[in-house]
Amino acid sequence: MRIGVLTGGGDCPGLNAVIRAVVRKGVQDHSYDFIGYRDGWRGVLNGATSRLDIPAVRGILPRGGTVLGSSRTNPFKEPGGIRRIRENLAKDEVDALIAIGGEDTLGVAALLWSEHGVPCVGVPKTIDNDLSATDYTFGFDTAVGIATEAIDRLHTTAESHMRVLVVEVMGRHAGWIALHSGLAGGANVILIPEQRFDLDEVCGWVTSRFRASYAPIVVVAEGAMPKDGDLVLKDGTSHDAFGHVRLSGVGEWLAKEIERRTGKEARTTVLGHVQRGGTPSAFDRWLATRFGLHAIDAVRGREFGRMVALRGTDIVRVPLAEATARLKTVPVERYEEVKVFFG
Amino acid sequence: MRIGVLTGGGDCPGLNAVIRAVVRKGVQDHSYDFIGYRDGWRGVLNGATSRLDIPAVRGILPRGGTVLGSSRTNPFKEPGGIRRIRENLAKDEVDALIAIGGEDTLGVAALLWSEHGVPCVGVPKTIDNDLSATDYTFGFDTAVGIATEAIDRLHTTAESHMRVLVVEVMGRHAGWIALHSGLAGGANVILIPEQRFDLDEVCGWVTSRFRASYAPIVVVAEGAMPKDGDLVLKDGTSHDAFGHVRLSGVGEWLAKEIERRTGKEARTTVLGHVQRGGTPSAFDRWLATRFGLHAIDAVRGREFGRMVALRGTDIVRVPLAEATARLKTVPVERYEEVKVFFG
Amino acid sequence: MRIGVLTGGGDCPGLNAVIRAVVRKGVQDHSYDFIGYRDGWRGVLNGATSRLDIPAVRGILPRGGTVLGSSRTNPFKEPGGIRRIRENLAKDEVDALIAIGGEDTLGVAALLWSEHGVPCVGVPKTIDNDLSATDYTFGFDTAVGIATEAIDRLHTTAESHMRVLVVEVMGRHAGWIALHSGLAGGANVILIPEQRFDLDEVCGWVTSRFRASYAPIVVVAEGAMPKDGDLVLKDGTSHDAFGHVRLSGVGEWLAKEIERRTGKEARTTVLGHVQRGGTPSAFDRWLATRFGLHAIDAVRGREFGRMVALRGTDIVRVPLAEATARLKTVPVERYEEVKVFFG
Amino acid sequence: MRIGVLTGGGDCPGLNAVIRAVVRKGVQDHSYDFIGYRDGWRGVLNGATSRLDIPAVRGILPRGGTVLGSSRTNPFKEPGGIRRIRENLAKDEVDALIAIGGEDTLGVAALLWSEHGVPCVGVPKTIDNDLSATDYTFGFDTAVGIATEAIDRLHTTAESHMRVLVVEVMGRHAGWIALHSGLAGGANVILIPEQRFDLDEVCGWVTSRFRASYAPIVVVAEGAMPKDGDLVLKDGTSHDAFGHVRLSGVGEWLAKEIERRTGKEARTTVLGHVQRGGTPSAFDRWLATRFGLHAIDAVRGREFGRMVALRGTDIVRVPLAEATARLKTVPVERYEEVKVFFG
Structure with missing residues (x-):
C-alpha cells in the first residue's frame, strides 16, 4: 500500500510530528510505502514529490514548520485541477492520501472523497483552535x-x-x-x-x-x-x-x-x-504524534472521508464534512467566565 | 459567607493560580470573605491562618509553589484531630472549606464531609496526573x-x-x-x-x-x-x-x-x-484558574463533598469519593500505542 | 550613613538585581540605611520615597522591571529642579546617591556631582548596550x-x-x-x-x-x-x-x-x-548583582562622580563624565566580520 | 588549501556554531577545502572522515552537540599514534588543523605543533570555563x-x-x-x-x-x-x-x-x-561563531600553535601552551564577593 502525505495552509508547530508518526507507524507496523507531496495540494497538482521514509523523518519531531512545505493552493480553483490530481495520484500509484491542514485543506479533502472518490484521511491543524469536532488542534x-x-x-x-x-x-x-x-x-x-x-x-x-x-x-x-x-x-x-x-x-x-x-x-x-514558529510544546508534540498514529489506523480501516480528532483524552474519528462545516468560536459563557479578571 | 482555603500534599505549579481565582471570584462576584489555612490540614488543626483577600493574591498567578504553604498532615491520624478541626472552623466562623490537593488531601475532605458534615469542595492537584475522574490535573x-x-x-x-x-x-x-x-x-x-x-x-x-x-x-x-x-x-x-x-x-x-x-x-x-517547581505552563494556569472559578460556583451551589474536574474542555463536578477511590494509571492500550517508537 | 537609590529611564531586566545587591551589601556589611526614590529623578524632585530594607528586596532578583518605578524626568529641565533636589536630599539626610540608569539618568548624576557637589555613584543600564566605558550593560x-x-x-x-x-x-x-x-x-x-x-x-x-x-x-x-x-x-x-x-x-x-x-x-x-521585560538572563543577573556590590564599595570609598563598569571579567570604576560623553556604537570592523553570513 | 577540523572532549553547546563559522568563512572568503575528522583525535588516528562543506553546515548553528562526534582519545597514548596522525594528514593533503576542545584536546594540538610541526590552531571549549587565557569559553x-x-x-x-x-x-x-x-x-x-x-x-x-x-x-x-x-x-x-x-x-x-x-x-x-546539552544560548552562539571566524584568520595568517581567546569584547590569539598550562580556578576574592548573600 502506498500513501501520499501533504501539509497545507499556514505552518504550525507539530506538522513534522504528525509526518514522523505517520511514517514510523506505517512502515514499521504495516510496511506501507509513503510519498510526500510538496507544498500542500500544489504538489499533488504539479506532481512535485519528496522521498518520505524513516531516514527522512529522523530528528524532525522537535522541529517547527513542515519538511514537506506548505501552500494555500486549492485544486478546485485551478483549471483542470481535479483531473490533474487524479492523474498524478494514479501515476504515483497512491492508495490513500493523508491531508494535514486546516479548514481549507481539509475542505478540499472532504470534497475529493465525497465527490470524486479520492480516498482521503484528514488530520486537523490550526494555530487558532477554531476547527469544530476536536477539543484542540496542535499548534x-x-x-x-x-x-x-x-x-x-x-x-x-x-x-x-x-x-x-x-x-x-x-x-x-x-x-x-x-x-x-x-x-x-x-x-x-x-x-x-x-x-x-x-x-x-x-x-x-x-x-x-x-x-x-x-x-x-x-x-x-x-x-x-x-x-x-x-x-x-x-x-x-x-x-x-x-x-x-x-x-x-x-x-x-x-x-x-x-x-x-x-x-x-x-x-x-x-x-x-x-x-x-519554532519547536512545538510537549502537549502539541503528543497530540500531533497521536493524530499521526491514528491516521494510519484510519487508513488501515479504510475509514476515508474522516478526520482524527481529540475528545477528552481519546483520539476519535469524525466525518471531514462535519469538521469543516463551521468554525468553532468561543461560546459566550466561556468569555463571561473570565470577565471576573477584567479591570 | 466565609470560606476557608488550604493547599495540601506536594507543591505543584498552579496552586497559586487556584487560590487567586477562588478569591477574585468569591470577593468580586459574591462578596465572600476568605481565610487561608497554613500548610494544609495542619493549619486547620492548629488554627494557623493567613489573611486572604484581593491584595494577598495580586501577582501570584505565574508563581510556582503555594503562598499558603503545604504539608502532608492528616487530621484523622492526629489525636483529637477531627474535634480540633471542627472547633477551629467554628471559631473562625467558616461556612465552607475549599481543599486543594491530591488523593490524601481530598480523601480527608471526602471523609470530613461524609462522616462529619464539614462542608468541603475539592480541587484536584497532582503532578502525576493519577487522579481519577478528571482528564488532567494542573501541574x-x-x-x-x-x-x-x-x-x-x-x-x-x-x-x-x-x-x-x-x-x-x-x-x-x-x-x-x-x-x-x-x-x-x-x-x-x-x-x-x-x-x-x-x-x-x-x-x-x-x-x-x-x-x-x-x-x-x-x-x-x-x-x-x-x-x-x-x-x-x-x-x-x-x-x-x-x-x-x-x-x-x-x-x-x-x-x-x-x-x-x-x-x-x-x-x-x-x-x-x-x-x-517554578512557573506553571499556560495550560496549567488556565486549568487551575478555571478550577478555582468553578470551585466558587460549587460552594455557591452548596455542592459539598464534590470536586471540580476537567472533561474535554468542560469543568464538571464529581463526588470526592469517586475521585479518590482509585488511582488513574496508564491503560495498557495507551502504552502499546507508543511502542512503535521503541528501538 | 544613609544612601538614596533611584532607577531612571526605560525599564530593563536586572534593575531589581542591582537594588537587591546594593541593599544586601550595604546593610549586612556596613549597616547603611537606605531610602528608595520613586520613579527616577522625579521622586527626588517631589520627595516621593519608598522603604528600602532587606525585607523590601526579598525575592526581587529574578523579577524584571524595577520595584522603585522609573521615569525620564530630568531635574535640570524642571523649574527650581536642582534646588528641590538638594532640599529633599538634605531633608532625608541622604549622604550619597546611587543612580541606576542610562545616558540621561547618569548624565544628571554627573552634573549633580561636578557642578553641585551632590555625592553620586552611577550604575550603567541600557538594553541597547550603547554606553561607553563598559564592555556590557545588563539587560x-x-x-x-x-x-x-x-x-x-x-x-x-x-x-x-x-x-x-x-x-x-x-x-x-x-x-x-x-x-x-x-x-x-x-x-x-x-x-x-x-x-x-x-x-x-x-x-x-x-x-x-x-x-x-x-x-x-x-x-x-x-x-x-x-x-x-x-x-x-x-x-x-x-x-x-x-x-x-x-x-x-x-x-x-x-x-x-x-x-x-x-x-x-x-x-x-x-x-x-x-x-x-521579564526575568533577566543569568548573565544579566550576575552582572547587575556585581554592579550593585561594587557600587557600595564605591560609596564606601567615597569615589563619587564615578560609575561601575565591566572590563573583561572585572568590575572597575570610571568617571561618569567619560561614560556619558558619547554613545558606544558598533565599529565598522565588527559589522564587516559578520558579513560572511549575509546572503 | 585544505583544512582538517575536529572536536574533542565532552560535548558542549556551541561546537556546531564553531564548525559552521569555520566552513562558511573558509569557503566563502578564501575558497578553502575542509575535511571533518570523526570523534576528535580518534578520527585522525583512524582516518575516519566526514564531508565538510557549506551544505553540511546548514542549519547546525542552533543545534547542541557536534556533527563531527567527539571522543577523549589521546594520540600520544596510542601505539604509533603520532606517526599515524602524520600519515593520515599527509594522505588527506591537510595543510592545517583546527582543533576544537578543552585542556586535553588542545594539549595534544600544542604538542603536535611544538614537537612535530603539525600546523594546528586551537579553539577553546569547556562547559566549566576553566581554561586559562580566555575570559570565557562557549558552553x-x-x-x-x-x-x-x-x-x-x-x-x-x-x-x-x-x-x-x-x-x-x-x-x-x-x-x-x-x-x-x-x-x-x-x-x-x-x-x-x-x-x-x-x-x-x-x-x-x-x-x-x-x-x-x-x-x-x-x-x-x-x-x-x-x-x-x-x-x-x-x-x-x-x-x-x-x-x-x-x-x-x-x-x-x-x-x-x-x-x-x-x-x-x-x-x-x-x-x-x-x-x-541542547541549543546554545545567544551568548555562546555569538562567542563560538566569532571563535570560528578568527580561527580561519589565524590559519590564513599561519599563526600555528595558537588558540583564539576572548579578552573583553575582542577575540585575540594566545599560545596554546599558555592556555593549557594551568586551570583557571575561581580566585578567592571572587568567592568572598558573593558571601554577602550566604545565610
Missing part, C-alpha cells in the same frame, strides 16, 4: 505558550512605567488564543472577535486597574472589533467607519484610542509570526 | 514540559558520544509523566510502573537503535520495575532480589545494567524536584 | 536572548512558506542587539543604524539566499536607514524622502520594498517591548 | 543558564515545604558554574572546589536562613569538598575519611549531613548532563 498550545510568555514579560514594563500595554495576538475569526493567553498571562482586558467590544467599557477597565495602582495589560485578538462607530481592518491598512485610513491593526488603533480617552500612556506589541 | 503539563525540554537537551549528548542516556522522571505509581514526556521528547524506550519491563527487551531496543546509528534515550518512571529477578526500591537505598543494597534509584540501576549487558556506555539523569 | 544579554529565540522561531515559518521574514529589533542609535541576535539567530542580513544600507544589496542577499533554496531572515535595528532616496522615521508615522507618510517603521517598510523589488513574499515582525 | 553561559533556571524552579519547592534544596552542578576542579548560577539563582550557600567548606558554617547559614523564615538553596559544585573528616568522591561511589562507601556524590551526602545536623528536611537535585 494552539504552542501559540498560547508563546503569547503567555510575552504577556509575562510585558507586565514588568507596564508596572515600571505605569503604562497600558496592548498585546495583539492571532485570531481573525476566533478568540481562543486571546482567551487562553490572556487568562494565563493575567491580562486585565481580553477582546475577541466573537464579542464586539465597547470602547468606553474597555477604558473603564483600564482606569479601574490604575486606581488599584497597577498597570493594565489588554490582550486583543487581531479580528476583534469595536461595537460601533469605528471599523478596523487588518491588512496593513485599516479604516474607520468613515473610510479614513488608519495606521495599522486593531492593537495599535486600540492603544491610540485608550491614550486619547484615558490620558494614560499606552504601547502596542503585535506578536505576529513568532506565535506559529 | 502535570508543566512537569511534562520540563521533562521534555531536558530530554531534548540530552539527545545531543547521547548523539555526540554515542551513549545511552537514561532519564528518570517522576511517577511512583503511574507512568503519565514518563509516557507523555518520553513520547514528546522522542525517547526510544519508555518504562512505566504499570507494566513491568523485561531487561532483555530493553537492551534489544537499545542495541537496535545503535544499529540505526543513533544513540538511544531511555525514559523511566521512578516506580518502574523489572519483570523478574531484580527488585529496585526508591528511597535512597535500593535492593536487588537477593537483598543486596543498590546505589540508588531505578534510573541508575538501569544504566548500569544496560552497560553491563550491551557493552555501551550509559549515563543517568534524575530530574527530581525540578519537575514540580 | 542587553536578556534582550539578545529574547530576540534570538524569536528569530529561531521565525526560521521555520520562513522555510515552510519560502518567505522573507523581516525582524525589527530595538536599537535607535546603536545596532548591538541586531548584530548579536542576528548572528546568534543565523540571520542572512543584518542592518544597523551605524551603516546605511543599500536596498539593492539587501535584495541581492535575499535573492541569493533563495537560490541556495533557503528562505532568508533579515534582522533590522529600528534605527537603520537606507543609503539614499528613502527616509524612514520611527514614531508610528514614517516618511519617505519626499515627505510621504509611510505605514510604520523600518521593518514594515523594508518588507514592502523587498516584496516589490524581488517578487518574493515578505512578512515583518516587530519585537518591541517584549525585548525589555 | 559555559548555556550551562549557567540551565542551572539558574533549575534553581529558580527549586525555590518554590523549598518555600512551599520549608525544606533545604541542595543542587549539585558541574565543576570537578573549578567552581565557575556553581558561582555564577548560585549567584544568579539567589542561592543562600555556594560551595566550590577551590575552597574547602566547613560543614558547621554551612549548617549555620542554613539555620539563619530559616530564622529569616525562608527556605535555603545550597548550590554545590560536584568537586566541592568538606574541610575535614569526611571525604567525598564523585564516581557513583563515595567514601568518607574512613573509607566507608557513601551512596553517591557530594550533593546527596551534603543533604543527609544537613538533615542530620539541623533537623531540617533536605532534598538533592543533581543536574548532570542536562547542563551540557
Whole structure:
C-alpha cells in the first residue's frame, strides 16, 4: 500500500510530528510505502514529490514548520485541477492520501472523497483552535505558550512605567488564543472577535486597574472589533467607519484610542509570526504524534472521508464534512467566565 | 459567607493560580470573605491562618509553589484531630472549606464531609496526573514540559558520544509523566510502573537503535520495575532480589545494567524536584484558574463533598469519593500505542 | 550613613538585581540605611520615597522591571529642579546617591556631582548596550536572548512558506542587539543604524539566499536607514524622502520594498517591548548583582562622580563624565566580520 | 588549501556554531577545502572522515552537540599514534588543523605543533570555563543558564515545604558554574572546589536562613569538598575519611549531613548532563561563531600553535601552551564577593 502525505495552509508547530508518526507507524507496523507531496495540494497538482521514509523523518519531531512545505493552493480553483490530481495520484500509484491542514485543506479533502472518490484521511491543524469536532488542534498550545510568555514579560514594563500595554495576538475569526493567553498571562482586558467590544467599557477597565495602582495589560485578538462607530481592518491598512485610513491593526488603533480617552500612556506589541514558529510544546508534540498514529489506523480501516480528532483524552474519528462545516468560536459563557479578571 | 482555603500534599505549579481565582471570584462576584489555612490540614488543626483577600493574591498567578504553604498532615491520624478541626472552623466562623490537593488531601475532605458534615469542595492537584475522574490535573503539563525540554537537551549528548542516556522522571505509581514526556521528547524506550519491563527487551531496543546509528534515550518512571529477578526500591537505598543494597534509584540501576549487558556506555539523569517547581505552563494556569472559578460556583451551589474536574474542555463536578477511590494509571492500550517508537 | 537609590529611564531586566545587591551589601556589611526614590529623578524632585530594607528586596532578583518605578524626568529641565533636589536630599539626610540608569539618568548624576557637589555613584543600564566605558550593560544579554529565540522561531515559518521574514529589533542609535541576535539567530542580513544600507544589496542577499533554496531572515535595528532616496522615521508615522507618510517603521517598510523589488513574499515582525521585560538572563543577573556590590564599595570609598563598569571579567570604576560623553556604537570592523553570513 | 577540523572532549553547546563559522568563512572568503575528522583525535588516528562543506553546515548553528562526534582519545597514548596522525594528514593533503576542545584536546594540538610541526590552531571549549587565557569559553553561559533556571524552579519547592534544596552542578576542579548560577539563582550557600567548606558554617547559614523564615538553596559544585573528616568522591561511589562507601556524590551526602545536623528536611537535585546539552544560548552562539571566524584568520595568517581567546569584547590569539598550562580556578576574592548573600 502506498500513501501520499501533504501539509497545507499556514505552518504550525507539530506538522513534522504528525509526518514522523505517520511514517514510523506505517512502515514499521504495516510496511506501507509513503510519498510526500510538496507544498500542500500544489504538489499533488504539479506532481512535485519528496522521498518520505524513516531516514527522512529522523530528528524532525522537535522541529517547527513542515519538511514537506506548505501552500494555500486549492485544486478546485485551478483549471483542470481535479483531473490533474487524479492523474498524478494514479501515476504515483497512491492508495490513500493523508491531508494535514486546516479548514481549507481539509475542505478540499472532504470534497475529493465525497465527490470524486479520492480516498482521503484528514488530520486537523490550526494555530487558532477554531476547527469544530476536536477539543484542540496542535499548534494552539504552542501559540498560547508563546503569547503567555510575552504577556509575562510585558507586565514588568507596564508596572515600571505605569503604562497600558496592548498585546495583539492571532485570531481573525476566533478568540481562543486571546482567551487562553490572556487568562494565563493575567491580562486585565481580553477582546475577541466573537464579542464586539465597547470602547468606553474597555477604558473603564483600564482606569479601574490604575486606581488599584497597577498597570493594565489588554490582550486583543487581531479580528476583534469595536461595537460601533469605528471599523478596523487588518491588512496593513485599516479604516474607520468613515473610510479614513488608519495606521495599522486593531492593537495599535486600540492603544491610540485608550491614550486619547484615558490620558494614560499606552504601547502596542503585535506578536505576529513568532506565535506559529519554532519547536512545538510537549502537549502539541503528543497530540500531533497521536493524530499521526491514528491516521494510519484510519487508513488501515479504510475509514476515508474522516478526520482524527481529540475528545477528552481519546483520539476519535469524525466525518471531514462535519469538521469543516463551521468554525468553532468561543461560546459566550466561556468569555463571561473570565470577565471576573477584567479591570 | 466565609470560606476557608488550604493547599495540601506536594507543591505543584498552579496552586497559586487556584487560590487567586477562588478569591477574585468569591470577593468580586459574591462578596465572600476568605481565610487561608497554613500548610494544609495542619493549619486547620492548629488554627494557623493567613489573611486572604484581593491584595494577598495580586501577582501570584505565574508563581510556582503555594503562598499558603503545604504539608502532608492528616487530621484523622492526629489525636483529637477531627474535634480540633471542627472547633477551629467554628471559631473562625467558616461556612465552607475549599481543599486543594491530591488523593490524601481530598480523601480527608471526602471523609470530613461524609462522616462529619464539614462542608468541603475539592480541587484536584497532582503532578502525576493519577487522579481519577478528571482528564488532567494542573501541574502535570508543566512537569511534562520540563521533562521534555531536558530530554531534548540530552539527545545531543547521547548523539555526540554515542551513549545511552537514561532519564528518570517522576511517577511512583503511574507512568503519565514518563509516557507523555518520553513520547514528546522522542525517547526510544519508555518504562512505566504499570507494566513491568523485561531487561532483555530493553537492551534489544537499545542495541537496535545503535544499529540505526543513533544513540538511544531511555525514559523511566521512578516506580518502574523489572519483570523478574531484580527488585529496585526508591528511597535512597535500593535492593536487588537477593537483598543486596543498590546505589540508588531505578534510573541508575538501569544504566548500569544496560552497560553491563550491551557493552555501551550509559549515563543517568534524575530530574527530581525540578519537575514540580517554578512557573506553571499556560495550560496549567488556565486549568487551575478555571478550577478555582468553578470551585466558587460549587460552594455557591452548596455542592459539598464534590470536586471540580476537567472533561474535554468542560469543568464538571464529581463526588470526592469517586475521585479518590482509585488511582488513574496508564491503560495498557495507551502504552502499546507508543511502542512503535521503541528501538 | 544613609544612601538614596533611584532607577531612571526605560525599564530593563536586572534593575531589581542591582537594588537587591546594593541593599544586601550595604546593610549586612556596613549597616547603611537606605531610602528608595520613586520613579527616577522625579521622586527626588517631589520627595516621593519608598522603604528600602532587606525585607523590601526579598525575592526581587529574578523579577524584571524595577520595584522603585522609573521615569525620564530630568531635574535640570524642571523649574527650581536642582534646588528641590538638594532640599529633599538634605531633608532625608541622604549622604550619597546611587543612580541606576542610562545616558540621561547618569548624565544628571554627573552634573549633580561636578557642578553641585551632590555625592553620586552611577550604575550603567541600557538594553541597547550603547554606553561607553563598559564592555556590557545588563539587560542587553536578556534582550539578545529574547530576540534570538524569536528569530529561531521565525526560521521555520520562513522555510515552510519560502518567505522573507523581516525582524525589527530595538536599537535607535546603536545596532548591538541586531548584530548579536542576528548572528546568534543565523540571520542572512543584518542592518544597523551605524551603516546605511543599500536596498539593492539587501535584495541581492535575499535573492541569493533563495537560490541556495533557503528562505532568508533579515534582522533590522529600528534605527537603520537606507543609503539614499528613502527616509524612514520611527514614531508610528514614517516618511519617505519626499515627505510621504509611510505605514510604520523600518521593518514594515523594508518588507514592502523587498516584496516589490524581488517578487518574493515578505512578512515583518516587530519585537518591541517584549525585548525589555521579564526575568533577566543569568548573565544579566550576575552582572547587575556585581554592579550593585561594587557600587557600595564605591560609596564606601567615597569615589563619587564615578560609575561601575565591566572590563573583561572585572568590575572597575570610571568617571561618569567619560561614560556619558558619547554613545558606544558598533565599529565598522565588527559589522564587516559578520558579513560572511549575509546572503 | 585544505583544512582538517575536529572536536574533542565532552560535548558542549556551541561546537556546531564553531564548525559552521569555520566552513562558511573558509569557503566563502578564501575558497578553502575542509575535511571533518570523526570523534576528535580518534578520527585522525583512524582516518575516519566526514564531508565538510557549506551544505553540511546548514542549519547546525542552533543545534547542541557536534556533527563531527567527539571522543577523549589521546594520540600520544596510542601505539604509533603520532606517526599515524602524520600519515593520515599527509594522505588527506591537510595543510592545517583546527582543533576544537578543552585542556586535553588542545594539549595534544600544542604538542603536535611544538614537537612535530603539525600546523594546528586551537579553539577553546569547556562547559566549566576553566581554561586559562580566555575570559570565557562557549558552553559555559548555556550551562549557567540551565542551572539558574533549575534553581529558580527549586525555590518554590523549598518555600512551599520549608525544606533545604541542595543542587549539585558541574565543576570537578573549578567552581565557575556553581558561582555564577548560585549567584544568579539567589542561592543562600555556594560551595566550590577551590575552597574547602566547613560543614558547621554551612549548617549555620542554613539555620539563619530559616530564622529569616525562608527556605535555603545550597548550590554545590560536584568537586566541592568538606574541610575535614569526611571525604567525598564523585564516581557513583563515595567514601568518607574512613573509607566507608557513601551512596553517591557530594550533593546527596551534603543533604543527609544537613538533615542530620539541623533537623531540617533536605532534598538533592543533581543536574548532570542536562547542563551540557541542547541549543546554545545567544551568548555562546555569538562567542563560538566569532571563535570560528578568527580561527580561519589565524590559519590564513599561519599563526600555528595558537588558540583564539576572548579578552573583553575582542577575540585575540594566545599560545596554546599558555592556555593549557594551568586551570583557571575561581580566585578567592571572587568567592568572598558573593558571601554577602550566604545565610
